[in-house]
Amino acid sequence: MELFSQEDKMSSLISRNYTLLPVINRFGIRLGFKEKTIAEVCRENDINTDFFLAIVNTYTDENYFPEAELLSFSPVLLIDYLKNTHRYYIEYVLPKIEQLLNQVLLSCKDNCSSLKMISTFYQKYKAELLLHLQLEDEKVFPYIIDLYKHKKLNTNGSSIEVIENEHTNVEVKLSDLKSLIIRHMPPNYDDNTMNEFLTALFQFENDLNDHARIEDHILITQVLEFEKELRK
Ligand SMILES: [Fe+2]
Ligand SMILES: [Fe+2]
Structure with missing residues (x-):
């Protein structure tokens, strides 16, 4: 395009x-x-x-x-944008996906155990994702904002590299969830409702991948460079 x-x-x-x-x-x-x-x-x-x-x-x-x-823009600008994205996921996308999943469950007539397994898998995925977003909102972003404000490295040695290691790969779990449905689930649900649920997962996955790309390649790179400068 x-x-x-x-x-x-x-x-x-x-x-x-x-x-x-x-x-x-x-x-x-x-x-x-x-x-x-x-x-x-x-x-x-x-x-x-x-x-x-x-x-x-x-x-x-x-x-x-x-x-x-993008590396030339202030990390504060980036963080603002990333935080708004988190809010959009938490307040809109996740509740929407959950609502669609509940509709799929309701459409199942009998032998719904695999669908219930999907639901459990989704709940685990959601909990992990929320933890990841919380870690960024409460630890990573404030650390970066503080670093740029005071232009001083933290005395307890907490650097972005430590935080970056905690950056779990939630994207992989989402892809597993989709693949489980597409390949292995017996289709004992309403097709249109399941299609809507899957479409929402595909859209979310795309958005999430772009989001992670901006965090890993832009934000973290910027901060690592800045920390290196400060160490000189
Ligand atoms: Fe994020
Ligand atoms: Fe992230």
Whole structure:
């Protein structure tokens, strides 16, 4: 897909890639753009246009990854965006997925033990994901903000490398969950409801992968470089 530039109409951004709807919301941008360009909408909402473009293009083309460009933005800007994404997962995506899963369970007539196993698997996955998001919100992000504010390394030696090791691979579990359903589950549920549930999992997986890519390749890289500078 062609990359977006600041002269493009904001409405064309959504027409060309509707999966960006929640992404623009995380920036505080809402629909009703009229004929305004991306640059105009960003200016009105007090958003750094280059940062906005780097993010939406990252989601639009998986081969586009403006590491050099994104590395030049303040980690505080990135953290703000990442925190909004966490909130979107916790308050909207996870409850929505759970609601769909409950509908699938309700649609099962008999011998629903494998579906119940899927439900248990999902609950475990959710607990792990929530723990991961909490770790980032309560430990990783405050550590980074503090580091940039005081420009001083923590005396107890806590560096991002320690935190990065705790970065569990929740993406793998999500992929296992999908594969379990697609390959092994007896189809004793309503097909349309299951399709809706699976579609939500696929969308979430894509969003989560892009999110993790930004954290691992951009944020962590920036912080490691900054820590190295401070150690000099
Ligand atoms: Fe995160
Ligand atoms: Fe993460």
